[in-house]
Structure formats: C-alpha cells, structure tokens
Amino acid sequence: MSQRKSYAVGTGLFIVLGFAALAYLATQTSSVANRQQGDSYTVDAQFQNIGQLKERAPVKIAGVRVGQVQSIALEPGKAVADVKLSIDKRYDTIPTDSVATVFTSGLLGDQYVGIEYGHAKKYVANGGKLALTRSSEPLEEMLGKFFGAGGTADAIGGTYKVFARFSNVGTLSAGSPVKMAGVPIGQVVSVQAEPDKLDALVTLAIDNRYNQIPDDSAAAVFTSGLIGSQYVAIQPGGSSDMLKNGDEMILTQSAMQLEDLIGKFLVNGSGSGDGKQGAGASTSPAGKH
Amino acid sequence: MNARIERDNIVTQALGQIGACGLFLLQILAAIPRSLRYVRETVRQLWFVGAMSLTIIMVCGLFVGMVLALQLYHVLSIFGGTAATGTVVAISIYRELGPVITALLFAGRAGTAITAEIGLMRATDQIAAMELMAVDPLAYVAAPRFLAGLIALPLLCCVFSALGIFGGHLVGVTWLGIDNGTFWSNMTATVDVWKDIISGVVWKSLAFGAVVALIAVFQGYTAPPTSEGVAYATTRTVVASSIAILALDFVLTAFLM
Numbered sequence: 182m183s184q185r186k187s188y189a190v191g192t193g194l195f196i197v198l199g200f201a202a203l204a205y206l207a208t209q210t211s212s213v214a215n216r217q218q219g220d221s222y223t224v225d226a227q228f229q230n231i232g233q234l235k236e237r238a239p240v241k242i243a244g245v246r247v248g249q250v251q252s253i254a255l256e257p258g259k260a261v262a263d264v265k266l267s268i269d270k271r272y273d274t275i276p277t278d279s280v281a282t283v284f285t286s287g288l289l290g291d292q293y294v295g296i297e298y299g300h301a302k303k304y305v306a307n308g309g310k311l312a313l314t315r316s317s318e319p320l321e322e323m324l325g326k327f328f329g330a331g332g333t334a335d336a337i338g339g340t341y342k343v344f345a346r347f348s349n350v351g352t353l354s355a356g357s358p359v360k361m362a363g364v365p366i367g368q369v370v371s372v373q374a375e376p377d378k379l380d381a382l383v384t385l386a387i388d389n390r391y392n393q394i395p396d397d398s399a400a401a402v403f404t405s406g407l408i409g410s411q412y413v414a415i416q417p418g419g420s421s422d423m424l425k426n427g428d429e430m431i432l433t434q435s436a437m438q439l440e441d442l443i444g445k446f447l448v449n450g451s452g453s454g455d456g457k458q459g460a461g462a463s464t465s466p467a468g469k470h
Numbered sequence: 471m472n473a474r475i476e477r478d479n480i481v482t483q484a485l486g487q488i489g490a491c492g493l494f495l496l497q498i499l500a501a502i503p504r505s506l507r508y509v510r511e512t513v514r515q516l517w518f519v520g521a522m523s524l525t526i527i528m529v530c531g532l533f534v535g536m537v538l539a540l541q542l543y544h545v546l547s548i549f550g551g552t553a554a555t556g557t558v559v560a561i562s563i564y565r566e567l568g569p570v571i572t573a574l575l576f577a578g579r580a581g582t583a584i585t586a587e588i589g590l591m592r593a594t595d596q597i598a599a600m601e602l603m604a605v606d607p608l609a610y611v612a613a614p615r616f617l618a619g620l621i622a623l624p625l626l627c628c629v630f631s632a633l634g635i636f637g638g639h640l641v642g643v644t645w646l647g648i649d650n651g652t653f654w655s656n657m658t659a660t661v662d663v664w665k666d667i668i669s670g671v672v673w674k675s676l677a678f679g680a681v682v683a684l685i686a687v688f689q690g691y692t693a694p695p696t697s698e699g700v701a702y703a704t705t706r707t708v709v710a711s712s713i714a715i716l717a718l719d720f721v722l723t724a725f726l727m
Binding site: 194195199207209291 | 659
C-alpha cells in the first residue's frame with residue numbers, strides 16, 4: 182500500500198512539474214510577458230502605407246512601449262489602412278494633434294508605431310482618432326535619399342514638360358528626380374517604350390522656377406552611388422534659346438549598366454595590363470549602345 | 471485471421487495492421503469509462519511512463535537547446551543577427567523539436583516497455599487469467615496505459631521545452647555572450663502563446679502521445695505469445711511510432727500553423 186502511495190506522490194509531482202513548465206513557457210517566454218497589465222483604450226489612426234506593421238506590434242512614445250496595435254484593416258472603399266491602437270490607460274494624455282508614424286527598429290527590425298506629442302490642449306479619448314499620421318517609408322526610398330537621389334523638387338508654381346529619348350533608361354521610373362548641378366529641379370513623369378523607334382521616351386516635369394535651361398542641354402541617366410536609385414541629370418548647354426513646355430531634348434546619354442562597366446573593366450584590366458586607362462576609355466561608347 | 475494476414479503481401483499486411491489498430495483504438499476508447507474503476511492503475515502507469523522518463527527527457531532537452539543555440543549563433547552571426555538566437559531556439563523547440571523529439575524518446579523509453587510488458591502478459595497467459603476472473607483486460611491493462619501515454623507526453627514535452635530554453639540560454643548568454651535582455655525580449659516579442667506554445671507544445675504532443683501509446687499497447691496486445699513474437703512487437707513499436715510521429719508531424723504542421 183505504501184508502495185502505491187509513493188507512486189501517487191511521485192506521479193503528482195510529475196504532473197505538477199509538467200504544468201509548471203507549461204506555465205513558465207506560456208508566461209515567461211511568450212508575448213504574454215509583454216502584454217500590458219492595466220486597462221487600455223483604443224485610438225484610430227489611418228495610414229497610407231503600413232509596410233510590414235503587424236497586429237500586436239508595439240506602440241511607443243519616446244521609445245517607451247505604451248501599448249500595441251490591436252487590429253489592422255483596410256478602410257472600406259479607400260486605399261487607406263485603418264489601424265486601431267490599444268494604449269495603456271496610464272498614458273491617457275496624448276494631445277489630439279500628435280503624429281503617429283510607422284517606424285522600423287533597426288535596418289531589418291520589426292516595425293512599430295511611434296507617437297510624437299503635439300501641442301494641443303485636448304487629449305485623445307477612447308475611440309478617438311489621431312488625424313496626423315506618417316506612413317512607413319520603404320527601405321528603397323530611404324536608401325535613395327541616403328545616396329542623394331531623393332529629395333524631389335516641391336513643384337510649387339507648376340511645372341513644364343520636356344521629353345527626352347534614351348536608348349537605355351536602366352531602372353529609371355516615374356517619380357525619379359531630375360537634377361541640375363545636383364539640385365532636384367523636377368521629376369520623371371513617365372517612362373514609355375517607343376515601339377517604332379526602339380527607344381524609351383521619358384517625360385520630365387521641371388519646376389517653372391527653372392525655366393532658364395538652354396535648349397541644347399544634355400540629359401543623362403545617372404546612378405547615385407553604387408546601389409542608389411537612378412535619376413536624370415541635366416547638363417546645361419550654351420544656346421541662348423531656353424527649353425519650353427513640350428520641347429524635346431536632343432542630346433541624351435543613356436544609363437550605364439554596372440555589369441557592363443565591371444565587365445569592361447575586368448576584360449581590359451586583364452588583357453592590356455593597363456586597366457584604368459582601358460576602362461576609362463571604354464566607358465564613353467558604353468553610353469551610346 | 472493472423473495467419474492469413476501473414477501470408478499476404480506487405481501492402482495488405484500494412485493495411486491490415488492499420489485497420490486493426492484503428493479498431494483497437496475504438497475498443498480502448500470504449501473501455502476508458504470502465505477503466506475509471508482502476509484509476510490507481512492509471513496513476514501507476516503514469517508514474518512508469520511519465521515520471522520515470524523525466525531524466526532522459528530533461529537531459530535531452532537541455533542538450534538540444536544547447537546545440538541549437540550554438541549552431542544558430544554561428545549561422546546568425548554571418549548576418550549580424552545573433553540577437554535572434556533566443557527567438558529561433560524558442561520557436562523551433564516549441565513548434566517542432568520539442569514535440570517530435572519528446573515523442574521519439576517516449577516511444578523508445580516508454581513505448582517499448584509497454585509493448586514488452588503487455589506482450590509478456592499475453593505470453594504468460596495473465597490476460598487470459600484476467601478474462602477468467604471477469605476482469606476486462608482492455609479496461610485494466612490497455613486503457614490505463616493508453617491514458618497514461620496521452621497525459622504524460624504533453625507534460626514531458628513542456629519539461630523538455632523548458633529545459634531546451636534553459637540550455638539555449640546557457641550557451642547563448644552565458645557562454646557566447648549574447649545580451650541577456652536581448653535574448654529574452656526578442657523571444658517574448660515573437661513567441662505567440664496560441665500559435666507556438668498551445669498548438670505546438672500542447673496539441674502536437676497530445677496527438678503524438680495518443681499515437682505512440684496506441685501503437686505500443688496495440689503491438690503488445692496483438693504480439694504472438696512467444697519470446698520471438700514479443701521481441702518483434704517491441705521493434706515494431708519503435709519503427710511504427712517513429713514513422714507515425716514524423717508523418718503526423720507534417721500533417722499537423724500543415725493544419726495548425
């Protein structure tokens with residue numbers, strides 16, 4: 182009988198140990214450990230683009246976690262993401278003009294919603310709405326800005342359109358900046374293939390403030406940095422006539438493919454033993470292919 | 471009927487085994503209410519298959535967690551992502567390694583013991599004697615062992631997972647120097663109670679527990695009453711449980727995740 186009792190005690194210990202392990206896993210190693218304790222209230226925010234934001238992503242003010250994303254849904258009939266934020270009751274003094282932004286923690290980290298306080302005297306209530314939001318910025322755009330290709334002109338005061346034909350536009354796309362002397366003066370409106378002429382017709386919208394561009398100026402597709410995005414650079418000519426709306430730029434230089442450049446560099450370098458000069462000489466025809 | 475099955479080819483034989491096993495499951499389920507009378511027997515079996523397996527489960531869980539952290543640290547350091555070590559250790563243990571390895575160990579440690587015990591009971595006519603004494607062997611022998619396996623495996627899996635996390639922490643934080651806070655906060659940020667712990671550790675190991683216990687009891691119960699027959703049935707318990715666990719794991723993963 183005592184033998185049996187020891188079984189029972191041992192088995193009971195085993196069961197308790199098993200459940201204790203489960204409780205430990207569930208509470209200490211999972212997101213339950215992050216869930217806020219107190220009551221929370223819900224605030225709406227609408228974003229144009231939420232990127233990789235997921236439900237239960239943290240909501241932070243000044244880097245401190247104050248709540249989490251409760252739900253993400255598409256606003257019916259609009260291409261707008263409706264994000265419900267569940268925020269801890271303790272932090273109930275968020276001004277109504279605060280800005281909600283989708284941030285990325287680190288380069289590859291998860292995304293979260295950051296709230297920057299505004300100056301309004303009124304606070305957001307339960308079910309209220311943060312009207313000012315900033316969407317998630319795709320990494321490509323940030324890199325583009327970082328490498329100097331971003332920062333399109335503000336187009337205040339309207340734009341005028343000019344055309345340019347390129348035999349190769351590389352990865353140039355609508356929205357790419359147009360620069361003169363490194364300063365953004367407009368942007369690419371469209372890139373279309375011309376089936377009959379076998380080239381690409383690029384439409385540039387240039388800010389009206391920059392209407393003193395000679396009509397013999399050259400347009401070139403450049404790449405900002407090694408992996409940056411591409412942009413159209415305008416190299417001014419010497420004519421006294423200026424570009425007008427609907428003009429076409431005659432002198433163009435197409436995008437240089439990195440692969441071509443590297444290929445030429447390698448081939449010439451190994452062949453002639455005079456790599457630098459060979460590569461330098463061969464880049465100019467590369468533009469015209 | 472047994473003789474006829476043995477003469478058939480391997481496909482028919484396998485199908486016959488599966489069918490007989492399914493029918494046996496129904497018999498056991500029907501016998502469970504009757505076995506409640508022998509609840510002490512269930513507790514005793516739980517002690518044998520569960521509590522006695524704790525040592526091997528704990529040691530294996532510790533080493534699995536340690537080797538996972540070690541491997542992941544070296545791979546993740548290529549991408550500069552060693553902070554994710556804890557997360558990946560936890561998720562891989564909860565979702566796959568915990569239930570599967572625990573079930574495989576359980577089949578080897580406890581399943582074989584059940585098969586051999588029941589097979590020898592059959593060989594030494596103990597089961598026939600029970601029937602003579604009007605004790606239902608299904609309720610007294612088969613059902614308690616089935617229940618014990620069903621209950622023990624999820625509990626063992628929880629212990630295995632907890633020790634695995636501890637082992638991962640030991641190697642990752644104590645030895646390789648990942649920051650303690652990073653290790654835990656990344657883990658808690660990613661691991662989901664329902665998707666990872668409940669559906670992995672609990673549901674999967676419940677299913678594995680049922681399968682392993684059923685195969686072990688079935689093989690013992692239908693083993694030919696010879697020493698060779700019992701030996702063969704024990705081997706088949708391990709082989710059939712391992713295949714069943716891994717195949718079922720794939721199916722469950724497809725459904726649960």
